[in-house]
Amino acid sequence: MERKRTIAYCDGYNLYNRLLRHTANKWLDLEAFVSILLRPDHDILTVKYFTSRVRPYPYDQQAIDRQKIYLQALTSRPKTEVIEGMYDKRKTWLPFVGEPCKSCPEMAPNHMGRVYKFEEKRTDVNLATNMLVDAALNNADCLVLISGDSDFVAAVEAVRKVFRKTVLVFNPSDTYSAQLDAAANYYKHIPRDLPAKCQLPDIIPIGTHGRTIHRPAAWA
Numbered sequence: 001m002e003r004k005r006t007i008a009y010c011d012g013y014n015l016y017n018r019l020l021r022h023t024a025n026k027w028l029d030l031e032a033f034v035s036i037l038l039r040p041d042h043d044i045l046t047v048k049y050f051t052s053r054v055r056p057y058p059y060d061q062q063a064i065d066r067q068k069i070y071l072q073a074l075t076s077r078p079k080t081e082v083i084e085g086m087y088d089k090r091k092t093w094l095p096f097v098g099e100p101c102k103s104c105p106e107m108a109p110n111h112m113g114r115v116y117k118f119e120e121k122r123t124d125v126n127l128a129t130n131m132l133v134d135a136a137l138n139n140a141d142c143l144v145l146i147s148g149d150s151d152f153v154a155a156v157e158a159v160r161k162v163f164r165k166t167v168l169v170f171n172p173s174d175t176y177s178a179q180l181d182a183a184a185n186y187y188k189h190i191p192r193d194l195p196a197k198c199q200l201p202d203i204i205p206i207g208t209h210g211r212t213i214h215r216p217a218a219w220a
Contacts (some may be wrong), residue, residue, distance in 0.1 A: 008082035011147030012051030025195035085122035148173035
């Protein structure tokens with residue numbers, strides 16, 4: 001059986017919001033996760049996790065600490081690499097979907113409400129660029145995209161058609177992406193029960209001085 005040099009690219013924002021957010025499975029071991037998704041003939045060289053440092057909501061100030069702990073846990077694994085973009089947080093006015101809240105302290109006369117708007121910057125570009133560079137440098141035979149975001153279609157098509165690499169797409173969302181399906185060599189939705197089978201240990205040693213990190217209590 002011919003072995004395939006394989007690199008996985010995980011869209012952290014898409015994975016979290018489409019598969020993990022409302023579950024108890026956020027303490028995900030990405031290497032184990034990718035390994036189960038693939039057949040045994042893949043040699044996984046690297047799992048690249050693309051994310052941005054969160055800005056906390058006023059009602060959840062511990063979000064930064066939980067993410068920091070999780071990123072430390074990921075990088076304790078031998079093949080996992082974390083590549084960061086950034087979040088832009090700003091206040092803006094947006095219209096209410098239904099009846100406006102008459103008790104809201106900030107209310108514009110045209111039924112607009114004052115809200116925080118969070119936008120992730122550079123993460124998608126980082127992921128697409130890494131795919132193209134790895135393909136151009138012949139760093140892998142097979143590239144695995146974990147995302148349901150159709151913004152990656154152009155990168156997937158280039159990796160497949162220009163550099164003649166195999167591209168597998170695993171979609172964390174229930175929503176079907178016809179564009180990604182058409183662009184990739186293989187497309188599949190991730191089973192909803194898979195993350196529960198791929199959790200990191202609750203306590204993970206870090207470094208050589210006896211330090212450990214613990215699964216956040218809110219994620220237990």
